[in-house]
Amino acid sequence: MGVKVVQRHTPTFLEKIYLPQIYCGLKITSAHFFRNLFLHTAHLFGRLKDRRAAVTYQYPEELRPLMSRHRSRHRLTLREDDTPRCVGCMLCETVCPAKCITIVPGEHPDPHVEKYPIRFDIDLGVCVYCGYCVEVCPEDAIRMDTGILDLAAYSREAMQLDIHELMNPELRKPLGDCDLDFPHECEIHDGEMKGDWESVGVTPHEH
Numbered sequence: 220m221g222v223k224v225v226q227r228h229t230p231t232f233l234e235k236i237y238l239p240q241i242y243c244g245l246k247i248t249s250a251h252f253f254r255n256l257f258l259h260t261a262h263l264f265g266r267l268k269d270r271r272a273a274v275t276y277q278y279p280e281e282l283r284p285l286m287s288r289h290r291s292r293h294r295l296t297l298r299e300d301d302t303p304r305c306v307g308c309m310l311c312e313t314v315c316p317a318k319c320i321t322i323v324p325g326e327h328p329d330p331h332v333e334k335y336p337i338r339f340d341i342d343l344g345v346c347v348y349c350g351y352c353v354e355v356c357p358e359d360a361i362r363m364d365t366g367i368l369d370l371a372a373y374s375r376e377a378m379q380l381d382i383h384e385l386m387n388p389e390l391r392k393p394l395g396d397c398d399l400d401f402p403h404e405c406e407i408h409d410g411e412m413k414g415d416w417e418s419v420g421v422t423p424h425e426h
């Protein structure tokens with residue numbers, strides 16, 4: 220197979236001084252600026268409504284509408300007794316390509332529910348927002364429909380969502396106190412187990 224030799228382009232004098240390119244850039248930017256200024260002014264007076272001008276969203280005060288299929292920050296869906304719907308099957312942790320889900324399952328006292336998450340963490344700093352965890356869940360227990368996009372944090376630790384933040388997407392680190400009643404490993408209390416099933420109205424199953 221022959222080798223095709225490609226000659227490197229030698230810039231001309233005009234290309235080296237950049238002035239024509241700067242002029243072209245300014246011409247395009249100015250044309251857009253004056254066109255939009257003219258159209259927005261005309262729209263203010265009810266004229267030329269059929270001609271669309273550029274629209275700028277004043278983020279973060281003004282948020283762009285999201286499509287219903289948009290994948291935003293995760294949340295865990297809840298049962299009527301405010302415990303997670305998750306049955307600790309580990310499918311989402313297994314399928315996650317970024318390996319950023321950590322679940323510690325525990326035995327549920329209700330014989331119809333095999334397990335529940337004692338601990339459920341997602342590291343958003345590693346997540347690639349593929350949505351596989353949502354797709355694979357057999358219980359519709361995890362969703363990415365919070366519409367929360369401002370995920371920036373000052374530390375890697377703050378990017379790691381625990382069960383409190385996943386059950387209540389409004390929560391942000393640093394978290395104050397824990398108001399979850401069912402037994403869970405509570406990072407707020409140094410990883411201790413907190414809560415009990417009686418407080419959420421579930422009687423432990425006698426074997």
Ligand code: SF4
Binds near residue numbers: 347348
């Ligand atoms: S969206 Fe994808 S990468 Fe992120 S937690 Fe779910 S499965 Fe993992």
Ligand code: SF4
Binds near residue numbers: 306308309
């Ligand atoms: S796939 Fe659903 S039910 Fe299974 S561990 Fe993940 S969130 Fe829980």
